[in-house]
Amino acid sequence: xxxxxxxxxxxxxxxxxxxxxxxxxxxxxxxxxxxxxxxxxxxxxxxxxxxxxxxxxxxxxxxxxxxxxxxxxxxxxxxxxxxxxxxxxxxxxxxxxxxxxxxxxxxxxxxxxxxxxxxxxxxxxxxxxxxxxxxxxxxxxxxxxxxxxxxxxxxxxxxxxxxxxxxxxxxxxxxxxxxxxxxxxxxxxxxxxxxxxxxxxxxxxxxxxxxxxxxxxxxxxxxxxxxxxxxxxxxxxxx
Amino acid sequence: xxxxxxxxxxxxxxxxxxxxxxxxxxxxxxxxxxxxxxxxxxxxxxxxxxxxxxxxxxxxxxxxxxxxxxxxxxxxxxxxxxxxxxxxxxxxxxxxxxxxxxxxxxxxxxxxxxxxxxxxxxxxxxxxxxxxxxxxxxxxxxxxxxxxxxxxxxxxxxxxxxxxxxxxxxxxxxxxxxxxxxxxxxxxxxxxxxxxxxxxxxxxxxxxxxxxxxxxxxxxxxxxxxxxxxxxxxxxxxxxxxxxxxxxxxxxxxxxxxxxxxxxxxxxxxxxxxxxxxxxxxxxxxx
Amino acid sequence: xxxxxxxxxxxxxxxxxxxxxxxxxxxxxxxxxxxxxxxxxxxxxxxxxxxxxxxxxxxxxxxxxxxxxxxxxxxxxxxxxxxxxxxxxxxxxxxxxxxxxxxxxxxxxxxxxxxxxxxxxxxxxxxxxxxxxxxxxxxxxxxxxxxxxxxxxxxxxxxxxxxxxxxxxxxxxxxxxxxxxxxxxxxxxxxxxxxxxxxxxxxxxxxxxxxxxxxxxxxxxxxxxxxxxxxxxxxxxxxxxxxxxxxxxxxxxxxxxxxxxxxxxxxxxxxxxxxxxxxxxxxxxxxxxxxxxxxxxxxxxxxxxxxxxxxxxxxxxxxxxxxxxxxxxxxxxx
Numbered sequence: 001x002x003x004x005x006x007x008x009x010x011x012x013x014x015x016x017x018x019x020x021x022x023x024x025x026x027x028x029x030x031x032x033x034x035x036x037x038x039x040x041x042x043x044x045x046x047x048x049x050x051x052x053x054x055x056x057x058x059x060x061x062x063x064x065x066x067x068x069x070x071x072x073x074x075x076x077x078x079x080x081x082x083x084x085x086x087x088x089x090x091x092x093x094x095x096x097x098x099x100x101x102x103x104x105x106x107x108x109x110x111x112x113x114x115x116x117x118x119x120x121x122x123x124x125x126x127x128x129x130x131x132x133x134x135x136x137x138x139x140x141x142x143x144x145x146x147x148x149x150x151x152x153x154x155x156x157x158x159x160x161x162x163x164x165x166x167x168x169x170x171x172x173x174x175x176x177x178x179x180x181x182x183x184x185x186x187x188x189x190x191x192x193x194x195x196x197x198x199x200x201x202x203x204x205x206x207x208x209x210x211x212x213x214x215x216x217x218x219x220x221x222x223x224x225x226x227x228x229x230x231x232x233x234x235x236x237x238x239x
Numbered sequence: 240x241x242x243x244x245x246x247x248x249x250x251x252x253x254x255x256x257x258x259x260x261x262x263x264x265x266x267x268x269x270x271x272x273x274x275x276x277x278x279x280x281x282x283x284x285x286x287x288x289x290x291x292x293x294x295x296x297x298x299x300x301x302x303x304x305x306x307x308x309x310x311x312x313x314x315x316x317x318x319x320x321x322x323x324x325x326x327x328x329x330x331x332x333x334x335x336x337x338x339x340x341x342x343x344x345x346x347x348x349x350x351x352x353x354x355x356x357x358x359x360x361x362x363x364x365x366x367x368x369x370x371x372x373x374x375x376x377x378x379x380x381x382x383x384x385x386x387x388x389x390x391x392x393x394x395x396x397x398x399x400x401x402x403x404x405x406x407x408x409x410x411x412x413x414x415x416x417x418x419x420x421x422x423x424x425x426x427x428x429x430x431x432x433x434x435x436x437x438x439x440x441x442x443x444x445x446x447x448x449x450x451x452x453x454x455x456x457x458x459x460x461x462x463x464x465x466x467x468x469x470x471x472x473x474x475x476x477x478x479x480x481x482x483x484x485x486x487x488x489x490x491x492x493x494x495x496x497x498x499x500x501x502x503x504x505x506x507x508x509x510x511x512x513x514x515x516x517x518x519x520x521x522x523x524x525x526x
Numbered sequence: 527x528x529x530x531x532x533x534x535x536x537x538x539x540x541x542x543x544x545x546x547x548x549x550x551x552x553x554x555x556x557x558x559x560x561x562x563x564x565x566x567x568x569x570x571x572x573x574x575x576x577x578x579x580x581x582x583x584x585x586x587x588x589x590x591x592x593x594x595x596x597x598x599x600x601x602x603x604x605x606x607x608x609x610x611x612x613x614x615x616x617x618x619x620x621x622x623x624x625x626x627x628x629x630x631x632x633x634x635x636x637x638x639x640x641x642x643x644x645x646x647x648x649x650x651x652x653x654x655x656x657x658x659x660x661x662x663x664x665x666x667x668x669x670x671x672x673x674x675x676x677x678x679x680x681x682x683x684x685x686x687x688x689x690x691x692x693x694x695x696x697x698x699x700x701x702x703x704x705x706x707x708x709x710x711x712x713x714x715x716x717x718x719x720x721x722x723x724x725x726x727x728x729x730x731x732x733x734x735x736x737x738x739x740x741x742x743x744x745x746x747x748x749x750x751x752x753x754x755x756x757x758x759x760x761x762x763x764x765x766x767x768x769x770x771x772x773x774x775x776x777x778x779x780x781x782x783x784x785x786x787x788x789x790x791x792x793x794x795x796x797x798x799x800x801x802x803x804x805x806x807x808x809x810x811x812x813x814x815x816x817x818x819x820x821x822x823x824x825x826x827x828x829x830x831x832x833x834x835x836x837x838x839x840x841x842x843x844x845x846x847x848x849x850x851x852x853x854x855x856x857x858x859x860x
Contacts, residue, residue, distance in 0.1 A: 078422040084415035088437040098423035367601030384602040466602040468587045484721045486749045
């Protein structure tokens with residue numbers, strides 16, 4: 001089930017953020033949306049997550065029309081730049097949130113939710129920290145809680161908005177490798193937004209370079225690096 | 240400690256000790272003279288003829304009716320203001336819509352407008368000579384010079400307290416937590432109940448405390464629409480005036496003490512909340 | 527708690543609905559009559575219960591006379607009004623048509639069951655030797671009186687002063703105008719109501735002489751001691767006729783016409799007159815007035831609004847309307 005994005009356009013007031021973007025993301029791949037600020041990469045991600053509604057275009061995941069679904073039914077595991085953890089809930093409650101708010105009919109029993117939370121805490125290497133509050137965690141730990149929370153709803157895909165933006169260089173490197181191996185293990189289609197080309201090239205299977213609401217080039221890190229399609233791409237990756 | 244310092248000049252953020260002394264003395268003196276002393280005098284005056292006398296003045300039919308009326312007005316006003324305040328601040332802080340800045344300005348109207356004018360507005364609308372006056376009279380519905388008018392006036396003046404407390408808080412918190420909740424499958428109502436509300440509960444509580452204090456203490460607007468019928472439409476502040484004008488100083492100051500007490504309890508509760516939940520409040524403000 | 531609040535609310539809402547064997551009246555009155563009507567209401571309730579077996583509760587509202595009239599015009603649901611001057615009741619008849627224009631003819635004595643006059647309240651020993659209106663403008667004397675624009679009572683004081691100046695040898699309108707202008711230069715604080723200015727003079731201790739209702743002066747003596755103040759009766763003053771009236775449209779809506787009429791009649795009854803005398807209002811009954819001669823000494827000449835000013839409408843238009851003589855002579859802050 002690849003994710004097929006076609007001709008997506010979006011304006012904010014008179015300002016065009018996306019001017020008809022088309023992309024095909026193969027299943028299970030790790031895709032980076034790379035570009036300077038204002039290039040429209042975050043807007044595209046938010047449209048996929050259902051947090052913005054496009055003016056035109058389509059996005060299909062296999063047979064499913066993604067844009068026809070409201071955000072709450074899309075099950076896109078969205079991880080926000082500043083994590084957006086629920087600050088009044090413990091780590092465990094944060095992770096369990098997506099399960100607890102399901103309609104009664106398909107809500108797992110309490111014991112099962114607790115077990116799932118434990119499993120996820122192990123997966124993100126935060127065993128034993130379930131009782132803490134977000135404010136008691138480091139930045140890297142918070143990022144992993146946000147990821148576990150997104151994974152708890154068994155998402156169709158993962159959407160990460162500048163996932164390492166707020167972390168210092170050392171933690172960033174560690175977390176990068178860990179995220180990459182986790183993604184490969186889960187075989188989850190993952191889109192992440194970054195303005196850091198080094199990060200994009202190190203992590204992604206495919207890189208989409210964006211500028212002023214358009215895709216300048218879409219290909220593997222090698223292709224983009226070896227043969228920049230436009231002067232902008234050449235300039236951007238050289239900097 | 241200064242003995243060890245190698246340099247004799249002050250750092251840019253250190254004040255001269257004398258200046259600091261003068262400034263704090265000024266501030267404390269002002270507050271003492273204009274805030275604390277009058278409140279103390281109110282209590283002193285009330286207890287002038289003994290506690291029993293003051294209690295008698297409060298436990299008297301007109302006084303009890305005034306206290307009851309103030310409580311009723313507050314009991315009706317508070318829930319409405321909570322609903323309105325939360326709805327308005329939610330709309331203003333989390334969404335963009337045409338007329339938003341106008342609405343924000345409008346919420347401040349009761350702050351800016353004289354309470355007397357607020358009362359007159361209701362006279363103009365519901366008074367016998369007002370827009371709906373004749374219809375209301377024919378339907379035998381009494382709005383002004385009765386409980387509904389008093390509630391309306393109270394509602395008007397205490398309108399902004401909850402919203403004003405919440406708007407900056409909600410704006411500060413942004414909408415990403417709500418977006419996270421939605422993307423995790425929560426409905427709008429679940430999001431509000433489980434994410435928005437817990438995040439604003441302290442702010443909401445401040446707002447409610449202040450709103451209550453204003454609702455029970457309002458004089459001007461209520462005075463215009465009250466009609467001053469003893470034992471029926473006098474609220475506590477109006478009753479204080481009545482007693483004072485009746486040469487019943489002790490009674491007036493006894494009821495005034497109740498109002499002052501309410502203010503002190505409000506402040507104490509606020510301080511208690513801040514002290515008891517300092518961590519959570521701080522956390523709620525942190526990203 | 528919620529049910530408690532709800533029942534309180536309902537109780538308050540339903541308080542207006544009268545039960546079969548009890549009836550409620552609302553008497554909208556002016557400032558200084560609080561004590562008078564507290565006594566009248568109790569006596570009338572007893573009297574009415576004895577005559578009809580019905581319980582009557584009289585609710586009272588007090589405030590500046592003009593302001594109270596305005597409230598009735600705006601819908602304050604008065605069954606009867608007992609205000610400081612006929613002009614204020616005229617306003618209700620004119621602006622809200624709640625009672626007929628000829629209301630003043632419906633009860634004896636211009637619908638004024640009691641009269642009063644304006645006197646001087648001075649500090650004990652009368653240090654400024656104030657005996658007559660002319661003494662009020664002695665250099666240095668501070669006079670306390672409420673604002674004639676807002677207080678019915680203050681208009682009586684103003685007119686009394688005017689009449690005094692007019693009747694001086696060689697008096698005319700120009701000299702009278704000069705006199706009141708001089709008089710109000712001696713007023714340091716203009717309160718909005720009679721009770722407010724009493725508190726200013728008596729409790730805050732401002733001023734050397736207060737122009738005040740006779741009953742208000744007696745009350746101040748009673749409340750604060752005749753060792754601190756004394757009353758001076760000037761040789762001339764004005765006859766104040768505080769009027770009472772039934773508010774027809776309201777009593778008919780409430781079904782309270784009978785009891786409201788009885789209430790106003792009671793003010794003229796021997797018992798009512800006695801209570802009024804005891805509260806320092808001059809009763810209409812000449813024998814009773816003579817019996818209370820100690821509290822109500824005879825004043826040489828009492829001018830009347832009708833005879834000396836051509837009635838309230840004319841007096842108001844000439845003196846108190848916007849741009850009238852009072853506005854011309856009174857400059858705040860001087």
